[in-house]
Amino acid sequence: MAEQPTSTPLAPGPGTGPVDAISVRDVTRVYRRPRTSLRHASPPVHALRGVSFAIPQGQRFGIVGESGCGKSTLLRILAGLDRPTGGSVAIDGRDITGLRERQLKFVRERLQLVFQDPMSSLDPRMRVGDIVAEPLAAQRQGNRRERVAELLEAVGLRADAADRYPHQFSGGQRQRISIARALAPRPKIIVADEPVSALDVSVRAQVLNLIADLVDELSLTLVFVSHDLSVVRHVCDRVAVMHAGQIVETGSTEQVYEDPQHSYTRRLIAAVPTLGKALSGVSAADLNRE
Amino acid sequence: MSAAATETAVASAGPAGRRRRRPVTGSLLVGGLIVAIVIGMALLSFVWTPHDPTLVNPAVRLQEPSAEYWFGTDKFGRDVFSQVLMGSRTTLFVGFVAVGVAALVGVPLGIVAGMAPRWCGELLMRGNDLLLAFPALLLAIMFAAVYGAGTLVAMVAIGIASIPHFARLIRGGTLQVMETEYVIAARAAGRGPFAIAVRHVLPNVSSLVIVQASVGFAIAVLAEAALSFLGFGTPPPTPSWGRMLQESQELLSIAPRLAVFPGVAIALAVLGFNLLGDGLRDRFDPKLEDRR
Numbered sequence: 001m002a003e004q005p006t007s008t009p010l011a012p013g014p015g016t017g018p019v020d021a022i023s024v025r026d027v028t029r030v031y032r033r034p035r036t037s038l039r040h041a042s043p044p045v046h047a048l049r050g051v052s053f054a055i056p057q058g059q060r061f062g063i064v065g066e067s068g069c070g071k072s073t074l075l076r077i078l079a080g081l082d083r084p085t086g087g088s089v090a091i092d093g094r095d096i097t098g099l100r101e102r103q104l105k106f107v108r109e110r111l112q113l114v115f116q117d118p119m120s121s122l123d124p125r126m127r128v129g130d131i132v133a134e135p136l137a138a139q140r141q142g143n144r145r146e147r148v149a150e151l152l153e154a155v156g157l158r159a160d161a162a163d164r165y166p167h168q169f170s171g172g173q174r175q176r177i178s179i180a181r182a183l184a185p186r187p188k189i190i191v192a193d194e195p196v197s198a199l200d201v202s203v204r205a206q207v208l209n210l211i212a213d214l215v216d217e218l219s220l221t222l223v224f225v226s227h228d229l230s231v232v233r234h235v236c237d238r239v240a241v242m243h244a245g246q247i248v249e250t251g252s253t254e255q256v257y258e259d260p261q262h263s264y265t266r267r268l269i270a271a272v273p274t275l276g277k278a279l280s281g282v283s284a285a286d287l288n289r290e
Numbered sequence: 291m292s293a294a295a296t297e298t299a300v301a302s303a304g305p306a307g308r309r310r311r312r313p314v315t316g317s318l319l320v321g322g323l324i325v326a327i328v329i330g331m332a333l334l335s336f337v338w339t340p341h342d343p344t345l346v347n348p349a350v351r352l353q354e355p356s357a358e359y360w361f362g363t364d365k366f367g368r369d370v371f372s373q374v375l376m377g378s379r380t381t382l383f384v385g386f387v388a389v390g391v392a393a394l395v396g397v398p399l400g401i402v403a404g405m406a407p408r409w410c411g412e413l414l415m416r417g418n419d420l421l422l423a424f425p426a427l428l429l430a431i432m433f434a435a436v437y438g439a440g441t442l443v444a445m446v447a448i449g450i451a452s453i454p455h456f457a458r459l460i461r462g463g464t465l466q467v468m469e470t471e472y473v474i475a476a477r478a479a480g481r482g483p484f485a486i487a488v489r490h491v492l493p494n495v496s497s498l499v500i501v502q503a504s505v506g507f508a509i510a511v512l513a514e515a516a517l518s519f520l521g522f523g524t525p526p527p528t529p530s531w532g533r534m535l536q537e538s539q540e541l542l543s544i545a546p547r548l549a550v551f552p553g554v555a556i557a558l559a560v561l562g563f564n565l566l567g568d569g570l571r572d573r574f575d576p577k578l579e580d581r582r
Contacts, residue, residue: 079478101482108480121471125493131472134489135479181475 019093021189021221022061022078023054027087029073047073049245050087055238057188060215060222062236062253064229064268070245071225075193078223080107091189109139112182114211116194118174122166128152128177129162135185151180155210172203179210183218190215191223196231208234229268233257241265318569321504324562331378341369343376344527354547361551364534365541370548374555376529381511381559384445388510389503391449396456397499401487403457404464415461418454426451426513427520434522441514441524448513452506459502463495497574501567508563515556531556 028050033042047070055061065071076082077089080096088097091107112135115121122131132151133144141147149159155176166174175195182190192211196204212235215222226232232239232253239256241249241264249262260266347367355362361370403414430447437443467473467490476486517523518532526533531552538548 076474081474081477105480108478111478113475113478115471115475117471121475123472123476123490123494126489134476134481138476138480138482138485178475181479185479 018057020054020090021057021059021092022223023090023093024074024078025052025088025090027051027074027077027084027089029070029077029082030085046245048077048084051242051245051247052087053240053247053250055221055223057221058219059238060212060224060236062232062239063223063225063242064227064232064239065242066227066268069242071242072193074242075113075191075223075225078191079111079113080104108135109185110187111189111191112185112187114175114178114182114190114192114195117198118171118178119198121178122174124166126165127162128164128166128169131166131177132162132180132184135181139185141185147184148180151183152177154183154214155180170203171199172207175199175203175207176210179207179214183214186218187220189221189223191225193225194227195224197226197228204231211235229257241268315569315572317565318573321562321565321567321569324558325566328378328559328562329382331375332382335372335375335379339369339372339375341372343368343372343529362545362547364537364545364548370534370551373529373534374531374551377531377534377552377555378559380441380524380528380530381514381556384441384448384514385507385510385563387442387445388449388452388513389506391446392452392456392506393499393503395450396453397460397492397495399453400457400460400462401464401491401495404461405468405483405487405491411461415458418457421451422454422458424451426509427516430513430517431520431522434517439522439525441528441530444514444517444523445510448510448517451513452509455506456499456502459498460495463498464491467491467494497570501571501574504563504567504570508560508567511556511559511563531559 027048028046029048031045031047033045035041051070051074053061063071063074073082077084078091080089080091080099084097088095090096091111094106096104096107122128126134129145129148132148136144136147148162152159152161157173157176157180161169161173161177166177169177178195190211195211196207199207208231211222211224214220222235224232224235236253238251239253240247241256241262243262243264249256249260249265251261256265257269260269347363349367351363351365351367361374363369364373399414399418403411403418405411406414426448429451430444433443433447434440473486473490476490481489514523514530515532515535518530519536521536523532524530534552535549535556538545538552541548
């Protein structure tokens with residue numbers, strides 16, 4: 001974190017091995033708040049304070065932290081939907097910080113999002129087929145009908161779902177639609193923002209397994225954000241623990257779980273068996289067995 | 291993917307008719323009925339009126355209502371019922387043009403103000419507030435003074451004065467829609483601002499537009515009546531409820547019914563459009579819709 005942002009290109013030169021799918025260097029994001037007093041300006045909010053990490057191609061990377069720790073801000077910056085106030089982000093070795101929307105085209109093709117709330121992540125006025133085809137239409141790809149049918153099948157929905165509206169589906173099915181939309185432009189990176197936390201427990205495992213299977217099958221890089229450690233443990237190889245806009249600990253999932261180094265991580269893990277089991281009734285072990 | 295997962299997904303796809311239809315409320319029903327009657331009157335006047343509403347016949351001046359003249363006659367011997375029928379045309383025409391102008395300018399303005407960078411949206415809205423503070427009738431009278439009194443001039447003026455109402459409402463709706471995850475997903479998919487405005491924002495604020503249009507209609511009807519009453523609206527001989535009121539005032543002590551018929555017509559039409567607007571709002575409220 002003490003590392004100074006350098007002007008050297010983030011992409012390693014030829015021969016230094018595969019390029020990281022995502023590399024984040026010392027990213028900060030400060031929000032200015034509207035003034036509430038005439039005499040002094042409101043103090044700014046530091047959503048991210050010097051976050052750095054790298055995700056190699058094909059890794060499943062989890063980000064854990066309580067709500068308000070900056071997870072969502074970080075995701076928006078990764079997806080090129082928000083700009084960091086400091087630091088830099090590279091997708092597949094290409095720096096995206098400060099790029100214009102038109103120059104971000106390669107990010108739009110390579111990186112797709114899955115959201116938390118299956119109610120608000122699908123436009124209620126659009127048919128499912130149009131929703132899933134939207135990235136294809138945006139990127140002017142042909143054969144949309146066939147691709148949509150193929151995608152709906154891949155996420156376990158019937159092809160006739162394309163002609164229906166989102167409100168005709170349950171939460172889990174909507175999340176499947178969301179996943180189908182994310183996969184439509186054949187991305188290499190999927191960023192999932194709490195994709196199962198709004199779902200019923202019974203559906204949660206199915207959707208998690210679906211994500212895990214698809215990521216394997218299509219050899220995608222997954223960034224998986226959650227406040228629920230058992231979920232992250234089920235899906236991810238590596239995990240970063242975020243607290244108050246900083247990453248306090250990074251490591252392989254097992255390592256972080258078995259031997260947490262930071263006090264916040266220990267508190268987080270200590271909360272899991274009681275809260276997690278009591279609320280969800282599903283433990284990581286149960287999920288694995290299915 | 292496990293077969294079990296697929297199975298449950300398909301099985302629970304059953305409740306296709308889960309669209310939560312809320313019951314038709316009283317105001318929607320009554321408002322719709324009154325509006326239907328006004329539209330029916332206007333349509334009827336194209337094919338049939340008991341008498342020529344503009345025919346001056348001094349022989350039958352100021353007659354009481356009778357089988358021949360249902361609402362009686364005015365001081366020129368013109369049939370009041372026929373005039374009321376014809377007047378509904380003017381009323382609807384006014385409403386459509388005024389609301390049309392207001393919506394055509396106000397809705398895009400609101401969407402642009404909602405999607406533009408913060409400072410730009412604020413700037414547009416402050417300009418909007420300026421227009422909002424300007425009385426509609428004063429604007430219409432100014433227009434009439436510059437372009438001459440006429441139905442179209444009055445309607446356009448009323449429409450312009452209604453733009454800020456639309457713009458403000460639609461901007462609020464747009465800001466809400468822009469925060470939703472489906473818009474963020476569309477941006478992440480590479481959709482440009484224009485496509486997002488047309489494909490996501492407009493369909494999702496359309497219920498607001500419908501509600502505001504029906505309330506704006508009521509305001510326009512009232513404003514046209516007021517303008518005609520003041521002599522800045524529909525010029526004679528085209529029948530207009532507002533001008534009928536104005537013509538009746540000198541005879542108010544002798545034949546008060548001449549004021550009653552157009553007055554009741556205006557009040558009913560305004561009530562009808564307001565009720566319809568309320569009813570539609572209840573039905574379409576985006577805060578209630580698609581939420582459990």
